[in-house]
Amino acid sequence: MHLDAFELHRPESLSETLRLAQTWAGQSDFLAGGTDLLPNYKMHLNLRPHLIALDRVSELGGVSLDRFGATATLGELERYLGQARAYPGVADAVTEVATPLVRATATLGGNLLVDTRCFFFNQSHFWRQSLGYCLKADGDRCHVVPQKERCYATFSGDLAPALMVVDAEVEVAGASGVRRLPLRDLYDRTGDGIRRLRLAPGELLVAVHLPSEARQFRASYLKLRIRPSFDFPELGVAVAARTDGDRIEALRLAVGGLETYPRRFDELTDPLEGQRWSEERIRDLAAAVSAAVRPVRNTSLAPDYRKRMAGVYVRRAIDRMRHRGG
């Protein structure tokens, strides 16, 4: 498979990158690891005439205990977290992304901003053409939930739920300067599923910041997929808690791989703070998460199965977290 022609820009500083992004806003994509973008380009999915490569922009790289650069590779992050023995839920998630070969080039920023996926989107041009395309690329209708207003493709990153539950923030740079926002607010749940990020045209993810409190959390991430060695999540559950003995001081839970956005469930976990762990509370929480999520028929596993497994994975993720030291 060959790529169509594009112009490749290789800036060497953040300011140059932002200038290029401003010049080519709407006509460019950022290229980091390329492990998702280039397969999509090979399948002629939403091609742009300009690619702005980020591999020479040193301000975007690096990993330390409280800052993960956006272009840090997942392999780099995996090694760092293994050595630092920090953020066990994030370490679970990064190890579960694709394969070591993909993680050697795929980046943290790429995983957080990864394009949503769907049976009717991630297909060759020939295949999509035969069906008259879809809302997300070249067409005007959704084939999963037949209508013309909203895309239901699934958010398929693993790191977002794991970072959301430890209250990570993202640093974003653009023409109007640098700003920070909670990672959970990066995903615009009011969007139509295609416009789904709170990033202005030309804005760029610079880094993820971890608050010092994040290191006080026990955490875990569990992922459901077809082939354990490779696939995107059919469901991902992240959980983090700070406890005093059996008493829950703080509890966070997020899921990915089910809907257009990774989603945190504070409305279900906040009432448990101050309570003690019990089998009944965990069972009720699992049932409530399972009832709340709305997967659709656009990935390999049936939506009803994924919905039920959401509850099972909530229980298993909590169990894994509680049996971890630290």
Added chain:
Amino acid sequence: MSTRTVPIRFQLNGLPVERSIPPERILLDLIRDELRLTGTKRGCDLGTCGCCTVLLDGTPVLSCLTLAARADGRSVTTIEGIMTGGRLHPVQAAFVECGATQCGFCTPGFVLTAVALLRENPHPDRATIVRAISGNLCRCTGYTKIVRAIERASEVAP
């Protein structure tokens, strides 16, 4: 076609290469179609199978998902570049000894992944080997002999 080309210089198996390439040229295409080193295989072409694995500055990467422009200023090693003095690399020798190939299509990718693993960790346990090769697919062997070959290579490593 692109309106302009990108000049690149890199080391390929220890020898300097200079080319002017369209920016959209994929490293795998450059290696196979222009430089005529066909040991690197095109499998899925989408990053799933690992047949196209090469070493970029010593790290195994998927050449089907790497722009050739990214090799600029770096060193690329393909399966053709790991023999020394006409002798097979110990990983290649172990693959032969253990019968770890059948059709052979995936073998260059496995060998390069294993070479990089053993450079970083000369004596990995079995679980580490299995994890390291989890991005390389083989449809013939069932992996048993491949894992055995990598263990064998680690036994003869210094």
